[in-house]
Structure formats: structure tokens, C-alpha cells
Amino acid sequence: MPAGISQTIDNVVEVLNRKGAGDVLLLCEHASSHIPQQYKDLGLRDEDRLSHAVWDPGARAVSLLLSKALDAPMVASRVSRLVYDCNRPPESPSAMPEKSERIEVPGNRGLSPEERKNRADAIYFPFCTAVTEVIEERNKAGLKTILVTMHSFSPVFHGQHRAVEIGILHDDDSDLADAMLAHTSTLSHRRIERNEPYGPDDGVTHSLKLHGVSRRLPNVMLEIRNDLLKTAADEEAMAEEMLTLLRPALATLELKGGGDA
Template sequence: MIAPVEVLNEEGQGKVVLLCEHASHRIPSEYGDLGLSEADRLSHAVWDPGARSLALQLSQALDAPVVASTVSRLVYDCNRPPEAASAMPEKSEQIMVPGNTGLTQAQRDARTAAVYDPFCAVVSEVLNKRRADTVIVTVHSFTPVYFGQPRAVELGLLHDEDSRLVDAMLNYVDRIPNRRTERNEPYGPTDGVTHSLRLHALSRNLPNVMLEVRNDLLRTDEEIAVAAEEVLTLLLPALNDIAIKEDKS
């Protein structure tokens, strides 16, 4: 049986811990195919294409552990709390999810226990073993067209109440001038997408960022390598800057 969560490079010694909540399109057999059409089974509604590969590239560069879900976000979205309807959505953008329609509370509780609780427990275990100056980076991708509307943003740097790391990263956007980078785009805290940051980072006062990379920039190994280098161009000096500030405070 495949575990609902995996840890890669668990012994990594860097200061960053990477989370990838939407890493997999796997739907465990007990959920059938959730009633999805074959065309929708690998769509962005089911997972974040390229996100796991990007997380692995960053892990190698940063010597960082990666905690990744191995279950589709449509079975349970590990970046949502159990009480949120979007944790097990009946519809994602324009894609209906018949297998999520009319779930009973018992069925919702069972999915929470099977997918979300193990993910959160592993994140906590990894963080509890880490250094005091740990930084959390969550890795996501997004579709270039949403509800028929093209999205111009290419790299989103998202934060909730703690903007320390994003503020520092944005100081270096001139180093990747050909990439359109924006704060809290294409989503932000009001869209309910910063749950993991709040639960795992804000609760521990750890600097954090949620990366959103447009998935048409993550189609090949070469593109993923470029995206990783661009993220690192912003992230590495920002980590140094906030470390200096923390030391002075």
C-alpha cells in the first residue's frame, strides 16, 4: 500500500523545508476515479503539474527535505482545513467531481484521517527535528488560463500575515527581468490558499513563502531547471538578508 505522504531527502541539512501538497495525481483505488473523465484525470484540477519536480530541484540545490502528498488534491487538498468545502471540492474550476458530491460527514472525516492528518503529522515530525532558523517554502503550480481568462503573472510569491521572506525576495526581482513576478498572485490569503503557511509556519514564527509557478513554464526538465534557478535567484539572497536581520534583532 502506498503511504499518503512521502519525505524526500529527509536528512537534508539546509535551513529550508519544502512542502508540496499537490504533488500527485494519484487517486487511491478505494475512491474509484471520482467520476472524472479520462481527459480530466491529469488536469491541473487533479494536481499541480511540475510542482513535485520543481520541489526536487530546489531540494537538491538547498539540501532541503521535501514533504509531499502522494494523493490527488481532489481526494483531499492538504492545503485546506477539514472544515473547508474546497478540501474535497465538488467542482474545480469548470471540472465537476461526481465522487465528491454529497459526501457525508463520516466520509469527509475518513478522508481527513486517511490523507490530511498523516500529511500534517509528517510535516510536524520533520519540523520538530529542525534547527531554530528553519524556513518553510511550499511549492505549487497554476494553470495559465483560468475560467477562460489568460493569466499574465508567471511567478507568484504568496504570504499570509508574515511577509518577511516575500518582502526580501521581491527586492531581487530585477535579477530575473524577463519573468513577471508578483506578490499574492494569482491567489492570496483571501482565497484560502495560505492554510499550510498558517498551520505550519506562522504557528512556529518561521519565515515562509508559497511559490506559485505557471505550469506552462514547467513542461520539460529543462524548463523546470530554469524555473528552479530563477526561484533560487530570489530565494538565496533573501534567506541571507532575513538571517542578518534576525541576528541583529
């Protein structure tokens, strides 16, 4: 879209179970494959239109199940991460990538500073504002907040198979991740790793730092390999596995006095 044309987009973020009184606040930055009409599918090839580059398959479904189980509010983007990746700051090239792995994104080539700003204003800042509002509402209600961001990842990256099935990611604050990793023996059939298949050096902990670490909120990023999320039954099973790790970890934090509002 040429610079100067309005990029106002309706309903770019959804907040579900806003009044949830559980300790957890869920974020799902890559929940949607929706590309607003004005972006003309970003010029993507038909075979790439619903690829992992466009969104995180299964992440929203698992987040919804966790929201119900934990009585947790959930904030999710309703726009494809190729239009704007809400887990990246505006100055990052990967916020609006020209290429994602091997997938070319013609609609992101040569964006002007004004076009990049318009997208950030339309998508990123409303998402961040929604997160801030929910946290502030919880603070006023005397509720503690523990930040959990939910993602999925592709089983093959640049032609290489990824053996890891579940990634537990963190930045400087590893308390919640440590507590979850301490219980991985309860899922002995899964390959679970710390800061895999991505880590802080890959820029994936932006939301954790911005919304969690900066506020001294316990936080963790969960990654599930998306071939384990092909059906609704898969999503339900993986949500239960996440709860198997999360619930005792949350109890550990409670005993340590973590997550105070």
C-alpha cells in the same frame, strides 16, 4: 465510497532528504495526480484525469531540484488534491471539492460527515504529522527552519488568461516574500507579482499559517505558471530562477536574525 467502509491508504505522504541540514523545509501539497483505486477516479472524465484540477504539474519536480540545491528536506502529498487538498483544513468545502473551476468531481458530491472525516484522517492528518515531525527533528538538531511551499497554476482560469508567471504569496508574515520581491529585477524577463494569482482571501495560505506562522517560522508560498514547466529542461530552468530569488532572500533573513530555531 459508502460511509463505514475503511478508507485506509498506504503511502499518502513522502518525506525526502529528511536529514537535510539547509535552512529550508519544502512542502508540496499538490505533488501527485494519484487517485487510490477505491475512489474510482472520482468519476472524472478521461480528458480531466490529468488536468491541473487533479494536481500541480511540475511542482514536485521543481521541489526536488530545490531540495538538492538547498539540502532541504521535502514533504509531499502522494494523493491527488481532489481526493483531499492538503492545503485546506477539513472544514473547508474546497478540501474535497465537488467542482474545480469547470471540472465536475462526481466522486466528491454529497459526502457525508463520516466520509469527509475518513478522508481527512487518511490523508490530511498524516501529511500534517509528517511536517510536524520534520520540524521537531530539526529543532532538536539545532537547525533553523524556513518554510517554502511549492505550487503551479494554470495559464487560463475560467477562460481568462493569466499574465503573471511567478507568484510570491504570503499571509500575515511577509518578511521572506518581501525579501524575495526585492530581488525580482534579477529576473526582469518574468512577470512576478505579490499574492497572485491567489492570495490569503482565497484560502491558499492554510499551510503557511498552520505550519509556519503559528510556529513563527519565516515562510512563503511560490506559484509558477505551469506552461513554463512542460519539460524537464523547463523545470530545471525554473528551479534556477527560484534559487535566484530565494538565495539572496535567505541571506537577508540571516542578516536580520530571522529563521532562528
